[in-house]
Amino acid sequence: MLALLGRAALRFTSLKSGCLVRPVAPTKLSGRYLAHQKSLPRLPVPPLQQTLERYLLALEPIVSQEELENTKQIVKEFGQKGGVGERLQASLERRARKTENWLCDWWLRTAYLEYRLPVVIHSSPGVLLPKQDYYDRQGQLRFAAKLISGVLDFKTMIDNETLPVETLGGNPLCMNQYYQILSSCRIPGPKSDSVVNYSQTKKPTHITVVHNFQFFELFVYNSDGSPLTVDQIYMQLEKIWHSSLQTNKEPIGILTTGHRNSWANAYNNLIKDKVNKESVKCIQKSIFTVCLDAPVPKVSDDLYMSHVAAQMLHGGGSRWNSGNRWFDKTLQFIVGEDGSCGLVYEHSPAEGPPIVALLDHVFEYCNTSAMIRSPMIPLAMPRKLRFNITPDIKRDIEKAKQNLNMMVRDVDIKCFVFQHFGKDFVKSQKMSPDAFIQNQEKVTLLKKAVQVHRAYTDVAIRGQAIDRHLLGLKLQAIEDLVRIPEIFMDTSYAVAFHFNLSTSQVPAKTDCLMCFGPVVPDGYGVCYNPMKDHVNFAVSAFNSCAETNAAKLAHYLEQALVDVKELLVQTPNSKL
Helix, strand or coil: CCCCCCCCCCCCCCCCCCCCCCCCCCCCCCCHHHHHHHHCCCCCCCCHHHHHHHHHHHHCCCCCHHHHHHHHHHHHHHHCCCCHHHHHHHHHHHHHHHCCCCCHHHHHHHHHHCCCCCCECCCECEEECCCCCCCCHHHHHHHHHHHHHHHHHHHHHHHHCCCCCCEECCEECCCHHHHCCCCEEEECCCCCCEEEEHHHCCCCCEEEEEECCEEEEEECECCCCCECCHHHHHHHHHHHHHCCCCCCCCCHHHHHHCCHHHHHHHHHHHCCCHHHHHHHHHHHHCCCEEEECCCCCCCCHHHHHHHHHHHHHHCCCCCCCCCCCCCCECEEEEECCCCCEEEEECCCCCCHHHHHHHHHHHHHHHHHCCCCCCCCCCCCCCEECCCCCCHHHHHHHHHHHHHHHHHHHHEEEEEEEECCCCHHHHHHCCCCHHHHHHCCCCHHHHHHHHHHHHHHHHHHHCCCCHHHHHHHHHHHHHHCCCCCCHHHCCHHHHHHCCCCEEEEECCCCCCCEEECCCCCCCCEEEEEEECCCCEEEEEEEECCCCCCCHHHHHHHHHHHHHHHHHHHHHCCCCCC
């Protein structure tokens, strides 16, 4: 409500529809990325009074009149001349002058690394990709081989610094997150996690593949530095599949689904063993992970999207594929035996746009590249990663299973394709798809709502939104070791930052859908991808909350959108 949420994904305009991302140069351009980043403007610190005025305006519809009047007095005292607000603002402005982005490190720490709930469901989004036309192991491995090759093709542009720069309204955007999504991993800690990018030193040359809960190290580059061909990767995947037929292995990856403090304790216990530590480090350093999933029970066509989205988000529980993951790994591509596919990504290194740009490129690559027979060059057998399971580790695994299964039963996901119209109709009404979907009112009110939505979106894009500024002032108070100002202890502040509705537009050229869990126990998570003639929606809620229901919200959302279309079509001169 107060700003674009951390998950919100801005539309990117630099990539042409229906085409692979093309490098801007045929050879490596050393220093291009750094030069681009240095040319970008610094994140501004909004004026204090501007933020305080907008904060009170945002509170009007969500708190009582009595609460609002009390908050107005608190805000007035906070913002008075020479008061604590001005002192914190000055400290924040000094921080902004000394750093490229005064918020970045704080946001990474508070929004992700110090967040103690499991990354599964609560933080890491899943992405459902279009169903593939295969139904057997060979098809699964062929598609996985193409997918791996497509990611490596994208990686070449990152390594060579030839990736096209994203733009918004003709202005270049920060590209830092593109350089964080590969060869990176989250590491659990007792009070705060860390995230490590292993490509900053010697670039890793292997990926990890997991099948039947068993992890393998697969080198994907030849000795001359060229990537393996699709055919070579396929043959290596065949070796992995045949080396992991046992289905009774301990699901070591399920440990990564736990509460972060519990996982940190289990992690320290796990890596006491030298063999285990080496295997874990291999997973963490890998470029990305590919999960070759076991078949799951078939469902009716109307439940298919929701069912597969759940597999991408959490793996279905300990009985199915949740142990076939390492949820701390930034990128995990999931390929099922029944044609289902997608990914789950650990959120701390990046927001949605770099992930979607990568997926668009990979999917186009998969649809255009053919498997070419490679010369019969002998390749080393992929190495199975060994784990020594002690009684303590076994107990940690069983505990993680129980907690995960409770989480899986609690989250409800409803995905649907809204077929009545897509972004073309919305644009014909001179509205942005994001503004249209998030505002359903009568035409007279809708015009005003869309204008306000557009204006505030622009404010957020320019770094003038209020939620990050207020967070910065609060964290500055903590850093300066002063008493937490009353404005941040006020009931209204708690209400304003309790996001019952967490929404993200994640537009893609691929007909895919991102999904995530609610960010509060009594909330909803809603993600959508507006395509040309339809819109893909994912709605989530917790079954443990009697006040929320994902299926009902999905139903009324669809009904409301149909009502708005009819209203616009039937009302003369209603274009916005």
